Amino acid sequence: MHESITIKDIAKALGFSTSTVSRALRDSHEISAETKRIVLEYAEKINYQPNPIALSLKERKSHSIGVVVCEVANNFFSQAISGIESIAYSRGYHVILSQTHESFEREIVNVNHLASRSVDGLLVSLSSGTINLDHFKKLHDKGLPIVFFDRIPKEINTHKVASNNFEGAFKATEHLINSGFKTIAHLANAAHLSISTERLAGYKAALEKHQLTFTEDLIKYCGHGGMVFEEVETAVKELLHLKNKPDAVLITSDRLSTCCLTILNHLGLSVPDDLAIAGFTNSNTAELFNPPLTTIRQPAFKIGQLATEKLISIIESKYPVTEFTTQLLDTEFSIRSSSVLSRKPALPDVF
Amino acid sequence: MHESITIKDIAKALGFSTSTVSRALRDSHEISAETKRIVLEYAEKINYQPNPIALSLKERKSHSIGVVVCEVANNFFSQAISGIESIAYSRGYHVILSQTHESFEREIVNVNHLASRSVDGLLVSLSSGTINLDHFKKLHDKGLPIVFFDRIPKEINTHKVASNNFEGAFKATEHLINSGFKTIAHLANAAHLSISTERLAGYKAALEKHQLTFTEDLIKYCGHGGMVFEEVETAVKELLHLKNKPDAVLITSDRLSTCCLTILNHLGLSVPDDLAIAGFTNSNTAELFNPPLTTIRQPAFKIGQLATEKLISIIESKYPVTEFTTQLLDTEFSIRSSSVLSRKPALPDVF
DNA sequence: TAAATTTATGCAATCGTTCCCGACGTTCTG
DNA sequence: CAGAACGTCGGGAACGATTGCATAAATTTA
Structure with missing residues (x-):
């Protein structure tokens, strides 16, 4: 060359x-x-x-956007990245990828690496290890366009795109209640993530609406989001040994859902008879599971697309953008046998 | 900024x-x-x-590598990309992503876009629509380092990294034979892809070794690799309506495997009793399927890592590289119930 | 016909960095 | 003590492109 x-x-x-x-x-x-x-x-x-590099130098624009996610090999994120790539491609931008592996330090390094002027904007889903947002604030204040998606922060004023996590969790919980389950546990990702708090809120709201009391014991957090199998195993076993043993569980993370099902199968427990499950996952094969898994699916591809469109709109805006939106997209709820008792017919979901 | x-x-x-x-x-x-x-x-x-862009201009090096795959939202590729990112990151390279969606035209556009000097090298898995390699040859002759992985071409002399597809297919087929199946079909991706021909060869070799005759009817190709559900549905139904109806099928693509299982479930057929299945897939949840799926799993992460290491070694080589290797990594074979008859005990796998 | 305008092109600065080359001043060598 | 050697530094040309300004010729206008 x-x-x-x-x-x-x-x-x-x-x-x-x-x-x-x-x-x-x-x-x-x-x-x-x-x-x-x-x-x-x-x-x-x-x-x-x-020569695009010479052009970049002249125009102070690289025509590329940086993507920061915890893990590429994940149903949700790979679908989201596919959406990101589709829009970026059509608008003439390159997509530069980086993974944080849920590490705060790694996030800081990656973000700064991308930002040191080789990227026109950033598309970020926070890592679970992130304990402060200074590295983003600094860049955002400097004028680097950033759009958050999925795991979004409250503290930074910019465009954000995510699922309607509250409603997703609410619907699924209500479905479990309507299916006759009384003691519904909650298996969640790191507690401080937006996805966790929003889904927990939806879960609580559904309990409240149906006059079920909320119990702290029934909430288990897995900080590694299912990456560490033992963590999930401990959590599930603890739930099963509770005095007020749950008869159903709402799982609010992809890997957590499959991990939990694996664990219950290993334990020889029957789903949903011993424990019913409804879980957030973007797996395409939930229908194939044993039993087929009741899922809340996020519009990952669409989220990626929208976030990218918003980012590019900031990048290409003539004047500084000051009005920002937070867009929440509806989740897709699919009821399957993991949450519907086989021995006694379930109550109708509407009522 | x-x-x-x-x-x-x-x-x-x-x-x-x-x-x-x-x-x-x-x-x-x-x-x-x-x-x-x-x-x-x-x-x-x-x-x-x-300013990295000024440096790039001066050094004629962008410290970034382009990745060309058909689809990011795919178990194998997302895992491979994770491996690519891990090595690239540690060696100080950015990863720029692009998808071909199995389209030849899109592959040409993406490759040229990446190559027009904004990238130091290319990591490529061919699209199924690729009918000639001129766009790669031109760049390769110009001196752009390229490493192919997974779907690799014969015609271009450079480093290549892939799974040992022959052996993977051979083992799985032999396992089906040893499990007592006599008529083994073969459901494959686009016929001209290296992964298809190699896996077909392994399948044929196993048949031959065990004195089973090879029949052309039993081979079905799905050019879209499972992206078009109807295509797979047609293929599976055709197999089921054959006079010499198969009692087992070797599936040589990720999405094809899950599609096929879905179709059989929809048809109300029992796996493995009506039709046994062994399939190539990098899904992490094959164990959870109904029935658990016998799988040939590719070392996707490792393939991504190795390919990236080789690419960077070419990029950073002081003198022109002329000696190239083709490295085949062993697949991981997991026997589960989808290929083991429940009514009659399976024959031992060894013998 | 002189002046004004248009047309078509070149010069040189710029983007941020590196690096060759030359210019000092100091110190060492013979 | 002259010259070489060295240690420090600045000037300016690259890298490949864009672009404001100047310029010359051609054309139009008064």
Whole structure:
């Protein structure tokens, strides 16, 4: 890739100046039709490609956006990234990927690495290890466009796109209640994440609406979100040994859902008879599970698309953007046998 | 992000020339210790960050690698990308993502877009729509480092990393034979992909070894690799209506495996009694399926890592690389109930 | 016909950095 | 003590493109 041709080569070959060539290629009005033709034909012939890095330097714009997620190999995030890529591609932006592995330090390093002017904007889903947002605030104050998605912070005023986690959890919990379950546990990701608090709130609201008392014991947090199997195993076992043993559990994370099902299968427990399950997951195969899993599915692809559109709108805005939105997208609730008792028919879900 | 500080600002503030500042920051031997101290302290104080784009222009190196895959939201590829990111990150490279959606045209556009000098090398898994490799050859001849992984071409001489598809298919087929199945169908991705031909060869070899005759009818190709459900549905139904109806099927693609199981469940057929299944998939939840799915799993993460290491080794090589390797990594075979008859005990797998 | 305008092009600065080369001053060598 | 050697530093040309300004020729206008 060293003998790459530049505008200078064209100028030299054709006897023009570089400015004339540049303008001809850009179809400037101040270049004669004849000159344009000559330049364009020659450029075409030798397959001239403008150097994007030189352009970036000049325009102070890299035409690329950085994506910061905890893990790529995850149903939700890979779908979201697919959405991000689709929009970015169509708008002429490159997508640069980085993973935090739920580590605060890694998030700081990645964000700064991306931000040190090689990226026009950032698309971020917070890591569970994030304990403060200074690294984002600093960049945001400097004027770097940032859009948060899925795991979003309250403290930073910018566009945010996420699922309607409250309603997703509310609906699923209400479904469990309507299906006849009385003691509903809650298995969650790291407690401080927006997805956790919002889903917990939805869960609580559903309990309250149906006059079920909320018990702290029934809430279990798994800080690693299912990445550490033992953590989930302990949590599930603790739930099962409770005096007020739950008959159902709402699981608010993808990996947690599958982990929990695995654990119950290993323990030889029957789902839903011993313990019913409804879980947040973006797996495409929940229907295939044994038993088929009742799921709350997030519109991951759409979330990625919307977040990217909003980011690019900030990037390309002529004037500073000060009005920001937080957009919540509805989740998709699918009732399957993991939450419907086989021995006694379930009550109708509407009532 | 406009008031970003440059080496010039430091020079002006400190009364040095830009060259001195640059050298001081680079810890050049021709700068006095005292000057270095002053410059470094000041740079630290005002949080100077070198402009990577200017560096790229100067060094003709972007410190980023382009990844071209058909689909991010896919178990195998998202795991592979995770491996790619892990190595790239540790070696100081950015990962730029693009998807072809199995389209030839899109592959050409993406590859050229990435290659037009904004990327130091390319990591490619071919799309199923790819009918010729001219776009890669052109770039490869120009000196752009390319490493292929998973779906690899024969015609281009460079590093390649993939699974040992032959052996994976061979083992699984032999397992089906040893489990007592006589008529083993083969459900595959687009016929011309390396993964398809290699897996087909493994399948044929196992049949041959066990004196089973190979029948063309029993091979069904799904050009969209399971992205188009109807295509798979048609293929499966055709298999089921064959005069020599298969009692087992080897499925050689991730999405195809789950699609097929879904279809069989929908048809009310019992797996493995009506039709046994063994499939290539990188799903983490095959164990949870109904029935648990016998799988051939590819070391996706490792493949991504190795491919990236090889790519970076070419990129950073002082002299032109002419010796290339094709590395095949072993697959992981997990026998589960989808391939083991419940009515009659299976024959031992060894023998 | 002189002046004003338009047309088509070149010059040179710019983006932020590196690095070759030259210019000092000091110290060492013979 | 002259010259070499060294240690420090600045000037300025790159890298590849864009663009404001100047300029020359051609054309129009008065």
